[in-house]
Amino acid sequence: MSTTSSASWASTLSVSASSWSKALEPIRTDGPSAALPSGPALLAHVDDRLDHFRHLDDELGSGEVYQLARSELSLIVKLISSRRYDGRTVDYLHAMASEAARQVAWAAFDQSRPGVAQRFFDGSLRASAEAGDPISGAYALSFAAIQCYSTPGHAGRAVSLLQTAQEQVRRKATPRMHAMLAARTARALSKTGAKKACARQLDIARKALGKGPHDDDPKTLYWVD
Known part of the structure; x- marks a missing residue:
């Protein structure tokens, strides 16, 4: 990947994160996000399939998930x-x-298509803002941050994305969500050489996990323990 192309998608991710944060500002509250309704049976089935795809990725890898999730998104x-x-x-x-x-x-x-990944991360953030649901957007940013800190020269941008995510869910997320974001921030900071800041985020993650699971933990965080 050329330096120019990586700078392009990374810069666009930063713009997407900023736009997402601004879009959420008018609806920010001091309380947790309202629970989503169960919805009609069709919607419940879609939600179940998305949960299945998360586990499918664990077992079969990204190739299968790419096509399945794209079809589900189209639906x-x-x-x-x-x-x-x-x-x-x-x-x-x-x-x-x-x-x-x-x-x-x-x-x-995961299939080495960072430009495509950036476009769908942007779509994820836009949909999160439309839903008025900062949790889903923060979760997407935590994965976009991995794309950044896995690319030489963009670890600092990953830190910025994660800080944006943390700010938007500060009063809404469960301890498990805070732990995940802190752990990923620590990983990004380790890439920049900021050892003290990295250790501080790891301490935040440990303390958050020590608070135990909550009934309203997002289903997406099943892997955080």
Whole structure:
């Protein structure tokens, strides 16, 4: 990958994160995000499939997930465009679109397609903002940060993405979510050589995990322990 191309997608990720943060500002509250409704049976099935794809990635890798998640994202977009749903159900659909796009983005990155990954990370953040759901967007940013800190010269950008995520979920996330974001921030900081800051984030992660699981932990964080 050329330095120019990596700088291009990395810069675009930063712009996407900034736009996402600004879009969420009008709806920020001091309380936790409201629980998403279970929705019609079709939506529940879509949610179940997205959960299955997360585990499928653990077992079979990104190649299978890329195609499956992209098809699921297409279905979700069609459901949104159908105008059959409104209110919190539409928010639910946008939150699922955010997760589906994140899965596509992560699979694309794993397949060495960073430009494609960046576009789907952007789509994930846009859907998160439409849903008024900062948790899904912060989760997407935590994976976009891995793309950055895995690319020489972009660890500092990864730190910035994670700081944006942490700020948006500061009063909304469960301890497990805070632990995940702190651990990934520590990883990014380790790439920059900021040893004290890295150790501080690891300490935050340990203390957060020590608070134990919560009933409202996002399903996406099943792997954080």
